[in-house]
Amino acid sequence: MKRIIQIISGLEGYDPDALRVDKAREAMRACITPISDTEKVPVRAALGRVLAQGIVPDINVPSHDNSAMDGYALRFADIEKPLTEIGTALAGKPFSGAVGSGQCVRIMTGAVMPAGADTVVIQEVVKRDGNRITVPPGQKRAQNVRYAGEDLKIGAPVLTPGKYLRPAELGLISSLGIGEVQVKRKVRVAFFSTGDELASIGTRLKEGEVYDSNRYTLHGMLARLGVEIEDLGVVRDDPQALEAALRKAVKADAIITTGGVSVGEADFIRDLMAKLGEVLFWKIAMRPGRPMAFGRIGNAYLFGLPGNPVAVMVTFYQFVRDALLHLSGRQDDYAIPLLRATAAENLRKVPGRTEYQRGVLFRDGGEWKVRITGQQGSGVLRSMAEANCFVVLEHERGAVKAGESVSVQVMEGLA
Ligand code: AMP
Ligand code: MG
Numbered sequence: 001m002k003r004i005i006q007i008i009s010g011l012e013g014y015d016p017d018a019l020r021v022d023k024a025r026e027a028m029r030a031c032i033t034p035i036s037d038t039e040k041v042p043v044r045a046a047l048g049r050v051l052a053q054g055i056v057p058d059i060n061v062p063s064h065d066n067s068a069m070d071g072y073a074l075r076f077a078d079i080e081k082p083l084t085e086i087g088t089a090l091a092g093k094p095f096s097g098a099v100g101s102g103q104c105v106r107i108m109t110g111a112v113m114p115a116g117a118d119t120v121v122i123q124e125v126v127k128r129d130g131n132r133i134t135v136p137p138g139q140k141r142a143q144n145v146r147y148a149g150e151d152l153k154i155g156a157p158v159l160t161p162g163k164y165l166r167p168a169e170l171g172l173i174s175s176l177g178i179g180e181v182q183v184k185r186k187v188r189v190a191f192f193s194t195g196d197e198l199a200s201i202g203t204r205l206k207e208g209e210v211y212d213s214n215r216y217t218l219h220g221m222l223a224r225l226g227v228e229i230e231d232l233g234v235v236r237d238d239p240q241a242l243e244a245a246l247r248k249a250v251k252a253d254a255i256i257t258t259g260g261v262s263v264g265e266a267d268f269i270r271d272l273m274a275k276l277g278e279v280l281f282w283k284i285a286m287r288p289g290r291p292m293a294f295g296r297i298g299n300a301y302l303f304g305l306p307g308n309p310v311a312v313m314v315t316f317y318q319f320v321r322d323a324l325l326h327l328s329g330r331q332d333d334y335a336i337p338l339l340r341a342t343a344a345e346n347l348r349k350v351p352g353r354t355e356y357q358r359g360v361l362f363r364d365g366g367e368w369k370v371r372i373t374g375q376q377g378s379g380v381l382r383s384m385a386e387a388n389c390f391v392v393l394e395h396e397r398g399a400v401k402a403g404e405s406v407s408v409q410v411m412e413g414l415a
Helices: 004-009 021-031 167-175 214-225 239-249 266-276 309-327
Strands: 038-042 071-074 083-089 103-107 119-122 127-129 132-134 180-184 188-194 228-235 254-258 277-283 291-297 300-305 339-343 354-364 367-372 389-393 405-410
Touching: 004 021, 004 277, 004 291, 021 291, 021 309, 071 083, 188 214, 188 239, 214 228, 214 254, 214 309, 228 239, 239 266, 254 309, 266 277, 266 291, 266 300, 277 300, 300 309, 309 354, 354 405, 367 389
Parallel strands: 083 103, 188 228, 188 254, 254 300, 339 367
Antiparallel strands: 038 180, 071 103, 071 119, 083 132, 127 132, 277 291, 291 300, 339 405, 354 367, 354 389, 389 405
């Protein structure tokens, strides 16, 4: 296995003491090999999984030319003549005869186009007198007909390996009559919190303690990402305890720790991680979330996140999410979209780091605006809970004036 430092030091602009956000993300991707194990699952269970096979139709969808509307199927060449209705075509109950000259068939949406007919006229516009109909001018040849293979064509690949499977893909796969698909196995992630000051829920807080919240935000973020989770609890700031926890965690594909990577604390962790694997300690040019560790212990990738609760969430969304999706084998574009909105207030910012302020995106008339959720300290988790977006203030950017345009990342999508 190639050493991480060998891979990373080849990246242009790699500076571990002032690492730009995009460089850190690029470095992680470069070092992570996607998992290769696959499994076969029924279509429903494939939701949220990564496709590990190509999908090539062996039938056309739709399988026959059919009507897109309720109306009359006819020969366009006859459209100016009065026509005689000779039968009915329903979805699933085709008309068995053929439409001859001067004839038409009553047809419903999805019904197979009868032989001889090439055009459908919607029922609302025709004049009817018994079984005779007349069609007003202004129709077009082949209108309202859906052709065989118009959606999916025999032999033309529709999904490729690495595709993330959403409801639309489940529908597409089932429209081909496919009941099971090969997907990547789920990524397994183990995580724990470090800190002597941390108390677990259910115990009484002693002087100077805080309840551990990072394991709960991590649980939530990882669960939404669809990975398998192993929560290893709170680990004391103690080399032996930490070593034991890491040895347990290496069975996973990835390990996430929080706390203990800041300058004052990192020393024994650094030594320990160096002993167990290859871990790099970075200072990232970002706020919140400056210190971070990344590396490999055994076959597991390690993400050592800062301890502050907001920093954990920000570094997770900006790095770990991307790294885990890469690890999962996804090959579609899963970068979080950056949208533009107008700053509703002045924002403090200094050039030289990327900031992820917590914002509320709202509509003001026809315009999307964004304001900040009060105090932006990296320990103020309320700033996350009240937010519906990150305001992403780019590396070079300085202070922002109300009315300027800023980038935002929306926290929720279609669920
Ligand atoms: P550290 O990075 O370990 O120096 O921690 C930075 C700050 O985050 C300290 O104020 C910690 O008390 C706090 N912190 C660390 N881990 C957690 C946690 N799991 N839950 C809540 N706060 C934490
Ligand atoms: Mg700590």
